[in-house]
Ligand code: DX5
């Protein structure tokens with residue numbers, strides 16, 4: 001069956017009890033971990049020591065989303081810590097090909113993210129170097145924002161390129177994903193869905209994950 005992965009974002013979890021919060025999403029395909037440095041985005045979350053602690057206890061793989069300046073310097077350590085995938089921003093990386101190769105050499109999947117207003121076209125030749133493309137569907141920095149429909153044409157173009165490349169690269173969307181907006185993201189060609197508030201904002205995160213997956217699967221391009 002084709003890929004249809006749900007990655008709950010622990011940004012919306014209770015930071016005082018992260019180990020238990022990871023257990024609550026053990027039915028997901030991976031846990032999305034948002035690293036913010038107060039420079040690339042106007043918010044500060046957590047860094048390598050906390051990620052190493054999460055990696056030690058997580059029942060599911062960790063999907064790191066680095067919203068930081070100078071990922072060339074900081075990203076490889078997250079791969080070396082054992083994270084399953086490490087995604088850095090195109091706008092922040094000085095040498096994305098070199099960095100993607102370093103991440104893969106350290107055993108992680110390499111992901112490239114673009115902010116809502118960043119064109120995808122300049123990066124499509126990099127697909128052979130990547131395992132995941134992340135099209136941000138809100139401005140990065142905070143959970144609970146509204147999905148930006150203006151990103152859908154870019155998502156469709158990215159999906160075409162990913163398909164033409166052979167479908168090995170995951171196409172992730174992140175920001176404002178709900179039971180309603182996941183329909184449009186899936187129709188546009190996304191196959192990996194990050195959801196923070198739509199999972200942790202519910203009484204039963206496991207049921208929320210299953211419902212999101214079922215809705216996405218029903219509308220995938
Ligand atoms: C935002 C983060 C997202 C965030 C998504 O900058 O990258 O991963 O947690 O949260 P929701 O799903 O609530 O928009």
Ligand code: ZN
Nearest residue numbers: 034065174194
């Ligand atoms: Zn994220």
